[in-house]
Each structure stands twice: as structure tokens, then as C-alpha cells.
Amino acid sequence: MEIKSGDARPIAILLAVYNGEKYLSEQIDSILDQTNTSWTLYIRNDGSSDGTQRIIDSYLRRFPDRIVQIDRGGANLGCRGNFFRLLETVEADYYMFSDADDVWLPEKIQRSFSLLKQKEQLYPGTAILVHTDKVVCDDKMNIIVPSWWKAVRLNPDLFHSLRCIPLSPVVGGATTVFNRFLRDLCLPIPEDPPQHDCWIPLQAAKYGKIFALHDPLILYRQHGNNAVGAPTEPYRFRWGKIGRIKRIVQRDWNLAGYYRRLGYGSRLKYFFTRFEVLIKLQWSKITYK
Incomplete structure (x- = not known):
């Protein structure tokens, strides 16, 4: 099921939360205090075991025209899956992601x-x-x-x-x-x-x-x-001991294969660009003030 954002509020704010009772209210309040009001807040609770749902319910009661909960009682999908579920479900002209803390x-x-x-x-x-x-x-x-x-x-x-x-x-x-x-x-x-x-x-x-x-x-x-x-x-360049270098190379080898499957390009391109990025990180220290 897809949920469409109203034309008057073209921005969909996608807030993914898991066991966020400690900080969630402060974040929702900061969204409610925005100078731009052309938004609807969509929240997905990723199977929290603390008081997160109680906090969400209190805001739903007070701001039913502003806040929508997606997949109430839905399964735990993890941080990545939680955000993607929101992105797949909500239709809007513009999107923003929000962490709960x-x-x-x-x-x-x-x-x-x-x-x-x-x-x-x-x-x-x-x-x-x-x-x-x-x-x-x-x-x-x-x-x-x-x-x-x-x-x-x-x-x-x-x-x-x-x-x-x-x-x-x-x-x-x-x-x-x-x-x-x-x-x-x-x-x-x-x-x-x-x-x-x-x-x-x-x-x-x-x-x-x-x-x-x-x-x-x-x-x-x-x-x-x-x-x-x-x-x-x-x-900075941080190579450290030989064992750490081996772990870095193994990690990057696996990542290179992963990005190749996503259409990024060959492992050779990945490693060449990895070196390019390291150089740019050093150069940006000089050029960015």
C-alpha cells in the first residue's frame, strides 16, 4: 500500500525509530518548530520494546493532520530496512530522512x-x-x-x-x-x-x-x-600495522565486489578511486576553510 502526501504539503519527512524513547520527543518537537510547514511527518516504529510507541501515540493524538504512522505493529526490519520501507510506502514530491535522536x-x-x-x-x-x-x-x-x-x-x-x-x-x-x-x-x-x-x-x-x-x-x-x-x-592516512592493512584491503576487496554488483564498475576502478578519495581528503584539508 502506498500513502500519498497531500498537495498542500509536498515534503514527506521519513522518521525511522527503534527504542527511541529517550530522544524521540525532542526530535519531533524540533520538526514541529520548523519555519517551513509544507510537510507531513511519517513515522515507522521498528518493533521497539521501550516506550517509543506511547510517545508516537501522544503525538498522533495531538497532531493528527501532521503526523502519520506507517506499519503500526510491523516487523523489525533494522535501520536500513526501516528507512527503505518508508521510502517505498510514501508518495510525495520531496523527501527528507529523519533520525530519531x-x-x-x-x-x-x-x-x-x-x-x-x-x-x-x-x-x-x-x-x-x-x-x-x-x-x-x-x-x-x-x-x-x-x-x-x-x-x-x-x-x-x-x-x-x-x-x-x-x-x-x-x-x-x-x-x-x-x-x-x-x-x-x-x-x-x-x-x-x-x-x-x-x-x-x-x-x-x-x-x-x-x-x-x-x-x-x-x-x-x-x-x-x-x-x-x-x-x-x-x-588522515592511517595505515598502522601490517595486520590492519590486511583487514583494510580485505574489507575494500569485499566492498569493491559489492559495488560492482550495484553497477559501480570493476574492482580496479574501485581501488583506483579509493586512492583518489584519500588524496582528495588530504587536499580538502588545504582547500576548505
């Missing part, structure tokens, strides 16, 4: 959506993704670094090509907004897809365009239960 700054939707609309005027009928910087915080929302890109000295504009996007950490799922053209290109989801914040940018780089908004518009909460954490030190 972040906080969005009030202008996040308006500013990123405005840039996307500007780019659509320049490239009509094109799959477009816009992503932003983020503020990295601890579990109590104390700021660790005010700009992740600047902290790691990473210039996102250097990594938007199809060659680099699968191998770089530049696009975070919760920092993105993308249009229906891109969503449709991402479906159907392959049998063994990468994470949503890799699969979506990969298709954008392959078939469309990616643009960075160089402002941190999300408070990314760094805590022990993150599915993936955000490093806050500049990227």
Missing part, C-alpha cells in the same frame, strides 16, 4: 528546500539531492564541533561525482532533501542494498545532481547507541 534547527527545512527548488529551476526534470553540514553534539546536546565539515576539513563539493560518492563520508541521510525524480530512480530497492544514506546519493550521482549547503542545520547527537558515529578529527 537528532534535533533540527528551525530553518533546516526552509533553507535546504529553497536551494533544492532553485536547482530544479536550473535543471528541470532532473533527480536532485541537497545536503547540509551538521553540528556534532554529545548525548546532552552540548556542542562538540559547530561544523562537522570544518572540523574534519572536508570540502563536500569535491566528492559529488559518481566515482567518489560511494567511497566518501560526505552525505549524511538526515541532512538531505531530494525530489521525486530521485526517489523513483532508487526504486525498486535492490535485494542487498547499502544503507539509505549511501544508496540515495549513489543514484543521485549516477543519474542526477548533488549540491551542498555549507551551513550546519542539524544538531547531530553523538552517543553510544548511534548506528554510525561521526568522527570529529581531520581525515
Whole structure:
């Protein structure tokens, strides 16, 4: 079953949550406080065993015209499957992903959506993704670094090509907004897809365009239960001991085979580009201020 977003609210915010009672209310409140109100929030509870459903129910009662729950009582699909289930189910003109433990700054939707609309005027009928910087915080929302890109000295504009996007950490799922053209290109989801914040940018780089908004518009909460954490030190060559090199090569060999099955190209291309990305990460430290 597909659920269509109303024409008056073209943006679908897809929030995947699992055992998120500790932080979920704060994130939903930050979405409700957005300056842009052209959105509907779709939540999927991935079989939580804590009080997550009670929190969702309280918001559904208070904001029935704003918040929709997908697959109530549905099976546990994992982080990746949870987001993809939302993406497959909801039909809208534009999409944003939301983690359950972040906080969005009030202008996040308006500013990123405005840039996307500007780019659509320049490239009509094109799959477009816009992503932003983020503020990295601890579990109590104390700021660790005010700009992740600047902290790691990473210039996102250097990594938007199809060659680099699968191998770089530049696009975070919760920092993105993308249009229906891109969503449709991402479906159907392959049998063994990468994470949503890799699969979506990969298709954008392959078939469309990616643009960075160089402002941190999300408070990314760094805590022990993150599915993936955000490093806050500049990227460097770190080879270490011989055993670690062997593990890195084996990991990349497996990833190269995986991306080849997704249509990225040969293992030789993967390893050549891997080296290119490492060089760019070093170069971006010099060029990005």
C-alpha cells in the first residue's frame, strides 16, 4: 500500500525509530518548530520494546493532520530496512530522512528546500539531492564541533561525482532533501542494498545532481547507541600495522565486489578511486576553510 502526501504539503519527512524513547520527543518537537510547514511527518516504529510507541501515540493524538504512522505493529526490519520501507510506502514530491535522536534547527527545512527548488529551476526534470553540514553534539546536546565539515576539513563539493560518492563520508541521510525524480530512480530497492544514506546519493550521482549547503542545520547527537558515529578529527592516512592493512584491503576487496554488483564498475576502478578519495581528503584539508 502506498500513502500519498497531500498537495498542500509536498515534503514527506521519513522518521525511522527503534527504542527511541529517550530522544524521540525532542526530535519531533524540533520538526514541529520548523519555519517551513509544507510537510507531513511519517513515522515507522521498528518493533521497539521501550516506550517509543506511547510517545508516537501522544503525538498522533495531538497532531493528527501532521503526523502519520506507517506499519503500526510491523516487523523489525533494522535501520536500513526501516528507512527503505518508508521510502517505498510514501508518495510525495520531496523527501527528507529523519533520525530519531537528532534535533533540527528551525530553518533546516526552509533553507535546504529553497536551494533544492532553485536547482530544479536550473535543471528541470532532473533527480536532485541537497545536503547540509551538521553540528556534532554529545548525548546532552552540548556542542562538540559547530561544523562537522570544518572540523574534519572536508570540502563536500569535491566528492559529488559518481566515482567518489560511494567511497566518501560526505552525505549524511538526515541532512538531505531530494525530489521525486530521485526517489523513483532508487526504486525498486535492490535485494542487498547499502544503507539509505549511501544508496540515495549513489543514484543521485549516477543519474542526477548533488549540491551542498555549507551551513550546519542539524544538531547531530553523538552517543553510544548511534548506528554510525561521526568522527570529529581531520581525515588522515592511517595505515598502522601490517595486520590492519590486511583487514583494510580485505574489507575494500569485499566492498569493491559489492559495488560492482550495484553497477559501480570493476574492482580496479574501485581501488583506483579509493586512492583518489584519500588524496582528495588530504587536499580538502588545504582547500576548505
